[in-house]
Amino acid sequence: MRQNLALVLGLQGKFDEAEVVFKRDMSPADATANLAYLKQSVSQPNSWAAIKSQDGKPKAQAQSRAVKNAAASNAAPASPSREAESAKRVSEAKDPR
Secondary structure (H helix, E strand, C coil): CHHHHHHHHHHCCCHHHHHHHHHHHCCHHHHHHHHHHHHHHHHCCCHHHHHHHHHCCCHHHHHHHHHHHHHHCCCCCCCHHHHHHHHHHHHHHHCCC
16 A cells, blocks of 8 residues: 555655655665655656647648648658549458459
């Protein structure tokens, strides 16, 4: 139970309190290692928020960004109809009826 409490305290950013709770049930070295791991986990960037902010934009902006990226890489932008035709050919090749 105390380990869960230490985890919650650490996730709240109360690292000093979490360390005290960790040290009740484990060696100081293990407590320090657990706390370091917890700090590292908490300090990682929120990649889900970045993905959501990209997905939350209107399609016109997303398509505009895709066209710009394709132009930057000297590749032709993929059109949805071309992708659909390609997928249809692949599925027909797998199951010719």
